[in-house]
Amino acid sequence: MKTLYWFTRDLRLHDNAALLAASKSDLLLCVFVVDPRWFAPGPMQTRTMGGHRWRFLWQSLMALERSLRPLGQRLHIAFGEPETVLPELARDYHVDRIIRSRQPGTREARQWQRLKDTVPIPVFQQFETLSLFTENALPMALADLPDTFSQFRKQVEAAGARHSDRLRIRTLTALPPPPGFLEDNRGDCPAIPEPHHPLAFTGGEPAGLGRLNQFLYTDHGIARYKETRNALDDWNASSKLSPWLANGCLSVREVAESIAAYETAHTRNESTYWLWFELLWREYFHWYALKHGARLFLRDGVQRKRRQATFYGHRFKAWCEGNTEYPIINAAMNQLRETGYMSNRARQLAASCFVNELELDWRFGAAWFEEQLIDYDVASNYGNWQYLAGVGADPRGLRQFNLEKQARQYDPVGTFVDRWGGEARQPVGLHTVDAADWPLT
Numbered sequence: 001m002k003t004l005y006w007f008t009r010d011l012r013l014h015d016n017a018a019l020l021a022a023s024k025s026d027l028l029l030c031v032f033v034v035d036p037r038w039f040a041p042g043p044m045q046t047r048t049m050g051g052h053r054w055r056f057l058w059q060s061l062m063a064l065e066r067s068l069r070p071l072g073q074r075l076h077i078a079f080g081e082p083e084t085v086l087p088e089l090a091r092d093y094h095v096d097r098i099i100r101s102r103q104p105g106t107r108e109a110r111q112w113q114r115l116k117d118t119v120p121i122p123v124f125q126q127f128e129t130l131s132l133f134t135e136n137a138l139p140m141a142l143a144d145l146p147d148t149f150s151q152f153r154k155q156v157e158a159a160g161a162r163h164s165d166r167l168r169i170r171t172l173t174a175l176p177p178p179p180g181f182l183e184d185n186r187g188d189c190p191a192i193p194e195p196h197h198p199l200a201f202t203g204g205e206p207a208g209l210g211r212l213n214q215f216l217y218t219d220h221g222i223a224r225y226k227e228t229r230n231a232l233d234d235w236n237a238s239s240k241l242s243p244w245l246a247n248g249c250l251s252v253r254e255v256a257e258s259i260a261a262y263e264t265a266h267t268r269n270e271s272t273y274w275l276w277f278e279l280l281w282r283e284y285f286h287w288y289a290l291k292h293g294a295r296l297f298l299r300d301g302v303q304r305k306r307r308q309a310t311f312y313g314h315r316f317k318a319w320c321e322g323n324t325e326y327p328i329i330n331a332a333m334n335q336l337r338e339t340g341y342m343s344n345r346a347r348q349l350a351a352s353c354f355v356n357e358l359e360l361d362w363r364f365g366a367a368w369f370e371e372q373l374i375d376y377d378v379a380s381n382y383g384n385w386q387y388l389a390g391v392g393a394d395p396r397g398l399r400q401f402n403l404e405k406q407a408r409q410y411d412p413v414g415t416f417v418d419r420w421g422g423e424a425r426q427p428v429g430l431h432t433v434d435a436a437d438w439p440l441t
């Protein structure tokens with residue numbers, strides 16, 4: 001059997017159920033498709049893939065290629081639309097089967113369906129590699145996924161599922177050979193931008209596993225995580241695993257099992273539990289996105305709740321560029337633009353400001369995060385934005401953070417604001433729109 005393995009958000013050899021299935025072939029074509037549409041502005045004025053994301057992804061692809069070579073494999077990196085590229089490859093290499101990881105997102109679902117409709121081969125398979133649990137191992141049917149995280153967590157924990165449902169799959173050490181070596185067109189991909197700022201994040205499976213080991217065993221950051229996790233700007237205050245998790249360089253089950261191993265070998269406390277608890281949030285949003293499909297992207301959210309919000313270009317620009325009247329927001333937005341990362345606390349404040357102070361349609365903020373964040377994950381990003389906009393999984397509805405109070409609490413002497421140049425700007429005029437609600441500037 002000849003298999004085309006479509007790498008997507010599973011750029012690793014460890015704990016990869018989809019690649020394991022693909023390895024049971026005579027010949028295996030490993031493909032990653034870089035879609036030109038990622039780099040063009042979309043309907044929300046932003047691109048899917050900003051420079052930081054692209055750099056991290058490219059580093060991850062290069063690391064994957066380095067891991068594949070000793071196994072006699074190579075990575076075919078195609079620049080083109082998957083709906084065109086994959087049928088051509090399937091035809092040219094006479095493949096009988098296409099495999100990829102199952103993933104949330106309407107675009108991702110549409111592409112898979114298009115492939116199934118157009119490529120005349122018998123077998124298409126998806127495997128769950130992005131989550132702690134497979135759908136079958138969830139303690140409820142997907143259609144019955146609770147409306148709130150706490151109900152979900154209680155049901156998961158009541159079912160005794162403290163960690164993942166299956167043992168991790170060993171790192172693959174052998175793969176079938178590729179069906180010949182055709183040149184790919186990776187040279188057409190956009191250039192990789194230089195970082196503005198020395199980044200601590202390097203894409204790829206070895207770097208992701210390295211960070212996991214560092215956070216747990218070198219720095220023991222996990223043992224005090226609950227007290228430190230809300231810090232705005234401290235490398236070891238939180239795990240910083242999200243970019244590797246989002247790109248699949250790191251398996252979430254590997255992280256869960258490592259937490260359990262740490263608890264056995266070192267200490268088990270509220271902090272070690274809390275890291276697991278945060279992984280459960282990620283898990284919840286994963287299934288939430290799969291359950292709600294296109295409703296994840298609707299202004300009125302899964303709650304179908306109408307909120308007064310629109311698009312004011314000048315306010316949106318001021319927020320993106322760190323030019324609002326709120327120093328803490330400016331600092332956070334500058335940090336995001338310069339590094340591609342922002343802490344969870346800062347994300348909450350930036351989103352609350354976007355929705356409440358600037359009265360903007362949350363989807364534009366989510367789209368900017370999508371472009372900028374190196375850990376962009378469709379489910380976690382849109383799920384968290386909906387939550388903060390009061391149209392998603394938060395039963396308490398719209399929540400507004402008091403930005404001054406938050407600044408006093410989390411940046412009492414202004415270190416964060418100074419570091420990221422977050423001085424206050426002129427207030428953004430609120431009503432510069434004409435009678436038809438079009439922005440005047």
Ligand SMILES: Cc1cc2nc3c(=O)[nH]c(=O)nc-3n(C[C@H](O)[C@H](O)[C@H](O)COP(=O)(O)OP(=O)(O)OC[C@H]3O[C@@H](n4cnc5c(N)ncnc54)[C@H](O)[C@@H]3O)c2cc1C
Pocket residue numbers: 229238239240241242243245246275278279281282283285342343344345347348351369373375376377378380381382384385388
């Ligand atoms: C508006 C908004 C947008 C966000 N967009 C994303 C996104 O695109 N991608 C993303 O991975 N996270 C997103 N998050 C969640 C969270 O901010 C990041 O996962 C976290 O800051 C990453 O840093 P860390 O790895 O050090 O997290 P830690 O605090 O060390 O947490 C460990 C892991 O748990 C998961 N996690 C933690 N908090 C959350 C959460 N609230 N929701 C879902 N998973 C969580 C992440 O996988 C994270 O790596 C968003 C949060 C908000 C408020």
